[in-house]
Amino acid sequence: MLAVAAVALLAVAGSSSASILSPFGFGPSHSLNDRATDIASGCSTTGTASCGNTSAVSNLCCFEAPGGLLLQTQFWDTNPSTGPSNSWTIHVPWNSSCDLTFTENCDSSRDYTGIASLLTAQGASNTLSFMQTFWKDINGNDETFWEHDTLEPSCLPSGSPKGAEAVAFFNTVVKLFQSLPTFTWLSNQGITPSSSGTHTLSSLTSAIKAESGFTPSFDCDGSNLNAVTYYFHLKGSIIDGTFVQINAPESGSCGTSAIKYPLKTGSPVSTTTTATTTTTSAGTPGLPSKATIHASSVGGLLSLGTWSTQTLATYTLTGTTSSFTMTSSKGNCGVSGGTFACGSGVSLTTFSAVTSGSSLLLASGGSTAWGSDGTPSGTTVFAVFTGSSHAQDYTLSIIST
Ligand SMILES: *[C@@H]1O[C@H](CO)[C@@H](O)[C@H](O)[C@H]1NC(C)=O
Ligand SMILES: *[C@@H]1O[C@H](CO)[C@@H](O)[C@H](O)[C@H]1NC(C)=O
Numbered sequence: 001m002l003a004v005a006a007v008a009l010l011a012v013a014g015s016s017s018a019s020i021l022s023p024f025g026f027g028p029s030h031s032l033n034d035r036a037t038d039i040a041s042g043c044s045t046t047g048t049a050s051c052g053n054t055s056a057v058s059n060l061c062c063f064e065a066p067g068g069l070l071l072q073t074q075f076w077d078t079n080p081s082t083g084p085s086n087s088w089t090i091h092v093p094w095n096s097s098c099d100l101t102f103t104e105n106c107d108s109s110r111d112y113t114g115i116a117s118l119l120t121a122q123g124a125s126n127t128l129s130f131m132q133t134f135w136k137d138i139n140g141n142d143e144t145f146w147e148h149d150t151l152e153p154s155c156l157p158s159g160s161p162k163g164a165e166a167v168a169f170f171n172t173v174v175k176l177f178q179s180l181p182t183f184t185w186l187s188n189q190g191i192t193p194s195s196s197g198t199h200t201l202s203s204l205t206s207a208i209k210a211e212s213g214f215t216p217s218f219d220c221d222g223s224n225l226n227a228v229t230y231y232f233h234l235k236g237s238i239i240d241g242t243f244v245q246i247n248a249p250e251s252g253s254c255g256t257s258a259i260k261y262p263l264k265t266g267s268p269v270s271t272t273t274t275a276t277t278t279t280t281s282a283g284t285p286g287l288p289s290k291a292t293i294h295a296s297s298v299g300g301l302l303s304l305g306t307w308s309t310q311t312l313a314t315y316t317l318t319g320t321t322s323s324f325t326m327t328s329s330k331g332n333c334g335v336s337g338g339t340f341a342c343g344s345g346v347s348l349t350t351f352s353a354v355t356s357g358s359s360l361l362l363a364s365g366g367s368t369a370w371g372s373d374g375t376p377s378g379t380t381v382f383a384v385f386t387g388s389s390h391a392q393d394y395t396l397s398i399i400s401t
Pocket of ligand 1: 064065066067068095096
């Protein structure tokens with residue numbers, strides 16, 4: 001599990017210039033909407049997930065194959081102590097065949113050098129600063145560690161800036177990591193690092209399952225807990241697809257009992273830089289006062305309330321999660337005759353927000369189902385309707401700005 005593996009990025013088709021948006025159903029709350037994220041795959045995320053096809057799929061820009069099982073490992077390194085004392089650290093996700101008979105190996109021909117300057121040059125300094133905290137090499141060579149991770153630029157829109165796929169990829173990895181807050185999940189279930197306590201494998205597994213709904217695998221270094229791995233299939237492109245979590249199809253290297261979760265030295269990070277930005281101490285996401293609204297498939301809402309893959313509008317939310325109103329720069333927002341809209345002639349209606357995993361879904365009349373008659377791309381936008389009787393169904397997550 002400690003071998004450095006790599007991901008070749010199955011990148012993108014199409015050429016729309018759109019924001020990369022919350023690619024995961026569980027909505028990251030740390031804003032990564034840097035300038036550099038103006039890249040989108042154009043791939044649908046409503047089709048078959050990787051490893052779920054029953055016949056050959058030909059467009060491999062939008063379908064992960066071969067190797068449709070994606071693994072996201074996080075480390076708990078205590079010797080030497082690496083990263084914040086209250087967070088696990090990132091390992092790049094990598095791909096494996098659906099039946100786990102092979103795992104992708106590193107292809108150094110596509111390695112990037114100077115990732116930090118690449119990210120800075122492309123305006124992704126938020127992503128870089130997050131990586132500098134949470135994506136740590138045990139020997140302190142963070143750049144070398146990042147550079148082992150390789151990418152496949154061949155499906156990108158033509159004219160993409162050099163390294164755009166790297167930026168999009170690192171944004172995606174960071175968002176995926178933020179949606180899997182292992183330290184917080186274990187701690188919510190009463191499992192915290194200590195110098196003397198031990199845990200059974202089943203208590204660790206059950207704790208993560210209780211928080212995330214799925215079982216991970218755990219790896220140990222001797223009797224010390226050292227890594228956790230989460231498993232996914234992917235719908236669409238790795239840049240902006242939906243990661244569909246599955247239960248661990250394999251066990252890690254930990255024994256069944258007497259597992260130590262040792263203390264790290266060093267400082268904790270404040271929870272405002274972790275995945276719990278919009279989470280209150282009770283663990284319930286609060287209502288942000290300013291937010292963008294992201295569709296679960298692609299894109300999100302513009303200021304008139306239409307669905308688009310262009311730059312999203314900022315909405316102002318007033319009230320509580322159980323009852324609030326919204327406005328955009330165009331005016332009041334409301335649902336009338338089953339259509340969502342914002343503008344000067346629109347009457348305010350009341351919305352609620354429903355927690356789903358770590359994301360907050362917009363609901364009208366208690367329902368989180370929304371739909372449109374087509375999927376937007378480029379400058380084409382679609383009206384947003386309540387309910388799920390339209391050609392494209394999605395949920396809308398509220399992401400604090
Ligand atoms: C996954 O691994 C297979 C086998 O090495 C490779 O052919 C494929 O391109 C990889 N896909 C991605 C997205 O890395
Ligand atoms: C799924 O699609 C891939 C890519 O075309 C193909 O290699 C694989 O055989 C397909 N799986 C099945 C069960 O047909």
